[in-house]
Amino acid sequence: MQDKIYDVIVIGAGMAGLTAAIYAVRANKKVLVLEGKTHGGQIITTFHIANYPGLPKVSGVDLMNSVYNQAKELGAEIEYAEVMKVKDEGEFESVITEDFEDGSDEGKYLARTVIIATGSSERKLELENEEKLTGRGISYCATCDGGFYKDKPVAVVGGGNTALYDALYLADVASKVYIVHRRNEFRGNAFLVDKLKTKENVEFVLESVTTKLIGEKKIEGLEVENLSHEKRTLTVDGIFVAVGRVPATEIFKDLVELDEGGYVKAGEDCHTSREGVFVAGDCRVKSLRQLVTASSDGAVAATEAVHYLK
Amino acid sequence: MIEGTSDNFENEVLKAEGLVLVDFNADWCGPCQMMKPVVEAFGEEHKDVKVVSVNIDDEEELSDSYEVSTIPCLVLFKDGKEVAREIGVISPKKLAKMLEK
Ligand SMILES: Cc1cc2nc3c(=O)[nH]c(=O)nc-3n(C[C@H](O)[C@H](O)[C@H](O)COP(=O)(O)OP(=O)(O)OC[C@H]3O[C@@H](n4cnc5c(N)ncnc54)[C@H](O)[C@@H]3O)c2cc1C
Numbered sequence: 001m002q003d004k005i006y007d008v009i010v011i012g013a014g015m016a017g018l019t020a021a022i023y024a025v026r027a028n029k030k031v032l033v034l035e036g037k038t039h040g041g042q043i044i045t046t047f048h049i050a051n052y053p054g055l056p057k058v059s060g061v062d063l064m065n066s067v068y069n070q071a072k073e074l075g076a077e078i079e080y081a082e083v084m085k086v087k088d089e090g091e092f093e094s095v096i097t098e099d100f101e102d103g104s105d106e107g108k109y110l111a112r113t114v115i116i117a118t119g120s121s122e123r124k125l126e127l128e129n130e131e132k133l134t135g136r137g138i139s140y141c142a143t144c145d146g147g148f149y150k151d152k153p154v155a156v157v158g159g160g161n162t163a164l165y166d167a168l169y170l171a172d173v174a175s176k177v178y179i180v181h182r183r184n185e186f187r188g189n190a191f192l193v194d195k196l197k198t199k200e201n202v203e204f205v206l207e208s209v210t211t212k213l214i215g216e217k218k219i220e221g222l223e224v225e226n227l228s229h230e231k232r233t234l235t236v237d238g239i240f241v242a243v244g245r246v247p248a249t250e251i252f253k254d255l256v257e258l259d260e261g262g263y264v265k266a267g268e269d270c271h272t273s274r275e276g277v278f279v280a281g282d283c284r285v286k287s288l289r290q291l292v293t294a295s296s297d298g299a300v301a302a303t304e305a306v307h308y309l310k
Numbered sequence: 311m312i313e314g315t316s317d318n319f320e321n322e323v324l325k326a327e328g329l330v331l332v333d334f335n336a337d338w339c340g341p342c343q344m345m346k347p348v349v350e351a352f353g354e355e356h357k358d359v360k361v362v363s364v365n366i367d368d369e370e371e372l373s374d375s376y377e378v379s380t381i382p383c384l385v386l387f388k389d390g391k392e393v394a395r396e397i398g399v400i401s402p403k404k405l406a407k408m409l410e411k
Contacts, residue, residue, distance in 0.1 A: 038399040044340040080401040135380035135397035
């Protein structure tokens with residue numbers, strides 16, 4: 001068991017988690033990063049990052065592979081397993097991964113400090129069959145999957161900038177783009193709305209919510225309902241969901257305090273409500289969620305963890 | 311890794327005995343680039359599984375006929391029949407779990 005004790009266990013190998021790992025190993029700590037998917041986090045779908053200082057136009061994949069290699073070369077260990085639970089075991093927190101739940105005695109690690117860096121994932125519509133039809137007509141990334149809908153009708157659900165950008169992008173690919181939004185006005189940029197209004201194949205379906213996904217094996221349409229409870233069926237081959245993101249913090253709700261939105265409560269020092277547990281990146285309560293603020297948090301959280309270990 | 315095309319798909323996948331993992335991907339797709347080394351390592355480790363890579367831009371017909379609408383998309387075939395499918399980035403263990411299905 002001795003070898004499974006770490007000074008710092010980082011949960012999540014996105015920008016925040018990998019930066020934390022770099023800072024913690026450089027302070028000579030024994031560090032493990034646990035990642036449930038591939039390393040890199042949400043930025044890997046972005047082809048050109050325009051605002052990362054010093055690396056104009058770097059791709060998300062290149063940037064994150066390089067941060068990953070840096071962390072590894074400096075001596076951080078990285079394991080690919082989803083964390084299911086973090087439990088208080090007195091002197092340590094025990095970090096339990098999916099492998100442990102599967103019944104093996106692998107997959108349980110003891111940490112003197114924990115850094116939560118699990119970021120966020122796309123908010124779902126929470127409709128029946130949504131998961132089953134994901135990849136069969138439902139997508140959460142227009143620039144990734146838009147190409148599959150050349151000359152086909154699609155719908156974008158949402159009212160923020162992501163939804164508007166998605167709709168603009170799709171207007172040039174798809175035959176028809178419905179924008180389904182529950183309000184009369186858009187949260188996103190007015191300039192994007194104006195631009196969309198000039199597109200002949202774009203139709204606004206406002207004050208309407210999506211009530212049903214239509215299609216058994218793949219998406220054939222969606223049912224929407226407006227404020228006067230009138231229903232309408234839109235025939236589409238694809239539905240692009242852009243209704244925001246949610247922090248991946250569900251598993252920590254008994255460990256640390258979260259705000260109403262599910263973000264881990266902590267100030268700029270990245271201390272959570274629990275001693276020895278820190279938080280970094282998009283899953284923390286903060287006003288700007290970007291790569292630079294994620295890496296900044298990673299550095300702060302790791303430095304605070306190192307102080308705590310002294 | 312074998313490059314899958316509409317010309318060789320029948321022989322390499324549909325008429326192949328045993329397990330074939332088909333990786334639908336594109337050069338411009340970041341998550342596909344992240345999955346590539348994972349799929350390659352899987353192929354090294356599981357010599358009994360043939361790994362075929364299909365570029366969806368070059369092989370539109372193939373991706374259409376398998377109703378691929380999100381990439382990366384991994385489809386596992388057994389004796390020419392689809393038995394499991396995963397989309398998006400997944401861990402090496404989750405990929406190996408496809409074999410249990
Ligand atoms: C489409 C898009 C474009 C963007 N463009 C830009 C841009 O141009 N410039 C910019 O600065 N920012 C941009 N951002 C924001 C930026 O991507 C984020 O701020 C940043 O990636 C946050 O990093 P993070 O490490 O906090 O979280 P994430 O990147 O979300 O990483 C979290 C990691 O934790 C893992 N994880 C989650 N739960 C668990 C668990 N239970 N067990 C193990 N692992 C887990 C996830 O799999 C993931 O790999 C963009 C975001 C999106 C979605």
